[in-house]
Amino acid sequence: MSEKTEYWRANIRLVMGCLVVWFIVSYVCGIFLAPALNHIRILGGYPLGFWFAQQGSIYAFVVLIFFYAWRMNQLDRKFGVQED
Amino acid sequence: MSLQLMTYLVVGATFALYIFIAVKARAATTGEFYVAGKGVHPVLNGMATGADWMSAASFISMAGLIAFKGYDASVFLMGWTGGYCLLAMLLAPYLRKYGKFTVPEFIGDRYYSNIARVVAVICLITASLTYVIGQMKGIGVAFSRFLELPFEMGLLVGMIIVFIYAVLGGMKGVTYTQIAQYCVLIFAYTVPAIFISLQLTGTALPQLGLGAHMGGDPNNMFLLDKMDKTLVDLGFGAYTIQKGSTLNIFLYTLSLMIGTAGLPHVITRFFTVPKVKDARSSVGWSLVFIAILYTTAPAVGAMARLNLMETIHPTTGPNAGQWLKYDERPTWFKNWEKTGLLKFEDKNGDGRIQYVGKANKEFQNEMVKVDRDIMVLANPEIAKLPNWVIALVAAGGIAAALSTAAGLLLAIASSISHDLLKGIIAPNMSDKGELLASRIAMTGAICVAGYFGLHPPGFAAQVVALAFGLAASSIFPALMMGIFVKRVNNIGAVLGMLSGLGITLVYIFWFKGWFFIPGTAMAPNNPAHWFLGISPEAFGAVGALLNFVVAYVISGITPAPPEHIQHLVEDIRVPGVVRR
Numbered sequence: 001m002s003e004k005t006e007y008w009r010a011n012i013r014l015v016m017g018c019l020v021v022w023f024i025v026s027y028v029c030g031i032f033l034a035p036a037l038n039h040i041r042i043l044g045g046y047p048l049g050f051w052f053a054q055q056g057s058i059y060a061f062v063v064l065i066f067f068y069a070w071r072m073n074q075l076d077r078k079f080g081v082q083e084d
Numbered sequence: 085m086s087l088q089l090m091t092y093l094v095v096g097a098t099f100a101l102y103i104f105i106a107v108k109a110r111a112a113t114t115g116e117f118y119v120a121g122k123g124v125h126p127v128l129n130g131m132a133t134g135a136d137w138m139s140a141a142s143f144i145s146m147a148g149l150i151a152f153k154g155y156d157a158s159v160f161l162m163g164w165t166g167g168y169c170l171l172a173m174l175l176a177p178y179l180r181k182y183g184k185f186t187v188p189e190f191i192g193d194r195y196y197s198n199i200a201r202v203v204a205v206i207c208l209i210t211a212s213l214t215y216v217i218g219q220m221k222g223i224g225v226a227f228s229r230f231l232e233l234p235f236e237m238g239l240l241v242g243m244i245i246v247f248i249y250a251v252l253g254g255m256k257g258v259t260y261t262q263i264a265q266y267c268v269l270i271f272a273y274t275v276p277a278i279f280i281s282l283q284l285t286g287t288a289l290p291q292l293g294l295g296a297h298m299g300g301d302p303n304n305m306f307l308l309d310k311m312d313k314t315l316v317d318l319g320f321g322a323y324t325i326q327k328g329s330t331l332n333i334f335l336y337t338l339s340l341m342i343g344t345a346g347l348p349h350v351i352t353r354f355f356t357v358p359k360v361k362d363a364r365s366s367v368g369w370s371l372v373f374i375a376i377l378y379t380t381a382p383a384v385g386a387m388a389r390l391n392l393m394e395t396i397h398p399t400t401g402p403n404a405g406q407w408l409k410y411d412e413r414p415t416w417f418k419n420w421e422k423t424g425l426l427k428f429e430d431k432n433g434d435g436r437i438q439y440v441g442k443a444n445k446e447f448q449n450e451m452v453k454v455d456r457d458i459m460v461l462a463n464p465e466i467a468k469l470p471n472w473v474i475a476l477v478a479a480g481g482i483a484a485a486l487s488t489a490a491g492l493l494l495a496i497a498s499s500i501s502h503d504l505l506k507g508i509i510a511p512n513m514s515d516k517g518e519l520l521a522s523r524i525a526m527t528g529a530i531c532v533a534g535y536f537g538l539h540p541p542g543f544a545a546q547v548v549a550l551a552f553g554l555a556a557s558s559i560f561p562a563l564m565m566g567i568f569v570k571r572v573n574n575i576g577a578v579l580g581m582l583s584g585l586g587i588t589l590v591y592i593f594w595f596k597g598w599f600f601i602p603g604t605a606m607a608p609n610n611p612a613h614w615f616l617g618i619s620p621e622a623f624g625a626v627g628a629l630l631n632f633v634v635a636y637v638i639s640g641i642t643p644a645p646p647e648h649i650q651h652l653v654e655d656i657r658v659p660g661v662v663r664r
Contacts, residue, residue, distance in 0.1 A: 027334060046308065055294075058165045
């Protein structure tokens, strides 16, 4: 397998991982499980499902993008495909 | 100083600033007109993208919808931020590597077909125009309030200002102006939110205030519990509980997310950073700046609603339990009545305002019209904040609407002049001719959007949501498959885009009226008539799915893309130069 294919595979793995988290924090915690999670309260009076839908998911998205950018830059260097 | 004068001063001062920057940085060459010479720092680019992104829908409309829909409005919060993950991981770095000016240019090259390019232009114009219609609604609301004019006149003034603003400056003017606009709008959004959060809960951070205890409440309830109780007592649904169908909420969010990553004016932003590496982090920075507003919005919405209900039907103080007398209504109420966006009808003739939900058996609702789009602008007045804060919010709302309208108009203009005219019809056109054509296209787009803005097919954020559905169903799948699936060819992509856009448009027009013309809808726009309970705003996700399937299947049974296209795809997958 060529190095380029290897790089692309690593990239896809990383993206898939990030998107799984992306799906969990928004769709799973914020929508599908929200009614159940609402029985738990955090940060004072926030029902947890409601918090994920209106606050938590957004924080998670920010962290995810920077994590992805950081990991991708590492991959770029590892495979020597970074820009000059 | 009177509020009117103060508003003129603040709005005037911010305007002077934008125009000063725009004139200072007037675009000289075509390259600069579109993408600011690819020299914008990722953090600054992120900030400008924030201003570009956060439009009248985010600033003026969204918190209003949250105020009235509660949990169900979370679709906007998650949808309009989560899309940045898709943008960062699936599109931005690759499109930056490819390094062209416009989205249709990429689609035309990747699918080696001028037809694909034209179809992309059509998709782009449909989505962007719908988006501008939403902005026009917001601009109309802001100007009508601040000039104390009827909504229609406010809209007209807004159109003229957008015209002067967008047609004279190019992207470079827009990039640096937008950084200034971001600062104005985020300041204008967070300052009243902090004030109100302090008033109600004693907590300065609105993000925490929303979860905090009510300061003055004798029972020391949590603010959200108080909301639920107040609304349920008056016959509205509970605030924190889901009311719509789960399928619709899921697809609505998905539609907005995919649409975010498919909207040309946002994607083009990431063509302007110096490196692929910067494109990745720049998306992150954009989201940081956007998240500041988006995590504040739920507090703004909830607190505005609570203050509104307490004004009309106080639960504490000397008038507890009594409905507000119409003659004693506050000034903000009278001012908004002038715009025609707030209407009261004394149905039982008792001279008091009964504002109740459908489940209330005792009274009929007398607030016959409460336009959701006025909430954010009225919010500081309802909370009795100082005049300068109210003026600031007006300036922020106008900044938000203007910056996005300008960005979108630029995307429309460049797709017409650069892709359609110079790219296909008249390749020998001079730079000067191209600039002129793009300015004419902008003017046309402003007029069309202004016309539809008079009879918008929904509140600003809902109209904008339709635009996202259209972008989601047409542009995003073509871009994503262009990068990730080598096998997708010209025929597959074209048919995919057409079927995605087509089915979504028809579904929207079916319930909203053909070309949004009132009275031409084929079925009433409510859950009972929707297909599987999917609202027109949420249908983009279905359109996108169809687009993916059609493109994949058709490509599988038609010839594979030529070798040089396969190399092109391999090239854009790596940031550096490819050695073969």
